[in-house]
Amino acid sequence: MAAQLTQGQTEVLGVDDIIVSVRHQEAIDLSAFLLTSEGRVRGIDDLIFYNQPTGQGVRLLPDRPNAAAIALREIPSEIDHVRLVVSLDDQLAQLGDYPAPEVSIADAEGNILYEYVIEELGAESTVVVLDLDRSDLAWQIRAQGQGYRSGFAALATGHGVAIDNPPVTAPETPPNGFAHPAASELPELALGGSYTPELVAGQDVALRKEGGAELTLVNMALGWDPIKIRGPHGSRDVDIDLDASALLFSGRQLVDAAFYGQLSSQDGSVRHQGDHLTGEGKGDNEVIVVHLTDLPQRVTAVVFVVTSYAGHTFQRVRNAFWRLVDGTSKAELVRGNLRAGGAHTGMVVAKVYRAGAAWKLQAIGEPIQAGHLVEAAPQVTRFL
Structure with missing residues (x-):
């Protein structure tokens, strides 16, 4: 024995x-x-x-x-x-x-x-x-x-073996999550101009074109790349499956959603353009189209969430970003990054919310543990 x-x-x-x-x-x-x-x-x-x-x-x-x-x-x-x-x-x-x-x-x-x-x-x-x-x-x-x-x-x-490429290492997670400045300390940005602003958490953007016209159609786009790792077999790509979702709220109540499993909200005002499983290819991998003027009056906010379907943490996400695009002119309006890695599997990215008769966008950028929209939804209400 x-x-x-x-x-x-x-x-x-x-x-x-x-x-x-x-x-x-x-x-x-x-x-x-x-x-x-x-x-x-x-x-x-x-x-x-x-x-x-x-x-x-x-x-x-x-x-x-x-x-x-x-x-x-x-x-x-x-x-x-x-x-x-x-x-x-x-x-x-x-x-x-x-x-x-x-x-x-x-x-x-x-x-x-x-x-x-x-x-x-x-x-x-x-x-x-x-x-x-x-x-x-x-x-x-x-x-x-x-x-x-x-x-x-x-x-x-x-042990003294020369390795051509250094190992892939994940960034350290900051203590107690991400340290963001208070929203009151950040200026509100206006869209339009010679550059695309990159938002930090808590920052607001008025959804108006240069000249003051209100936007009527916006696209939230998500992009990322597969990661390349090196092991005893050499280098290879590892597919990461991120999912963009839009949650529609009336006050603090979830009333509808658009995501890979339900590509359109019930009234058709928010549409997901289709699931992407690997991050392969340049540019946007997933796009959600929001018709602001068609959103029901009861909808007070649309929250955009990114989740990792297979449970890969954001330590492993490479070159990830989200951006808001004018759905009419296709001009990029604002962008944010998902480069801050951590042992989380989801991110509440941003929200579009009613401010009187107009719409605003606020960056959120807060980590959550969620591989699916159902897991993410209860964690979103604190940002409304």
Whole structure:
């Protein structure tokens, strides 16, 4: 019966040839570092990974995903440690979001010697699974389970492996959310002119054209890009599915909506132009058209919300923006950015609201936890 290892436990290996394998429900990569007594590689050949599956004494098994055969007698004498590492293919995902990786160590005949479950992982995308340490008498195995939040590329660099592209890192979330100036401290902007203003939270814009004419048709557009990550398999794009929605309120009561699951409000005054699933392509990815003059009199505000359908946090959103466009002339009126990353899955972007007989736009830019309009709606009323 296999012995169960715990984090930090060290055992003497009684065999010279072992097979280490890792099971995980997501796509992962197993890599090995041949390290000197200083904990560094001698060169790139001491990193055994997907694109270089064979090294001195270590080889990844082509017929067994995420398994490595290690011949300890073939490890060079100047190598004191063999470090095995697992990383998610998606380096901006989190190991803590999935069931714990399961590690097994078997002899050359396939008899399982040790098993180990790596518990208590969190925001890390990469984890040091175990070390094989050379001692005076024999090789020892040491269960590690140490997560590495900065990712595989940063881990490799720390061990002396030159990585061409730096790892993708998410910006730190400011304490207690976003620090915005008070709305009373911000000037109201008027549309029209030689530049497109970029709003900050709390700032108001009168929905009038240059010269004072009221706008009758506006488009709220959302754009973003897929993210490019680098892992042991090289660089690849990861699709992010953001959704723009418009919520129609009468006072504080939600009366209608337009979103990917209901492309038009009941009266047709607000229309969603269609769902976009990846962020691929230049310019706007999703557009919501608002006929201001056709909005029912009872509608006092239209709130625009962006949510992440698959639950990807805004830490992973790249080049995201929203903008308001004159639906008649197609001129950009105002824009805001979604570049402030954080561990949230939604954003209350802005609201169009009645101010007497006219309409105004106010930037909001507040994070929420929501992957769908239904989850977002109860969190919107505090901004009305």
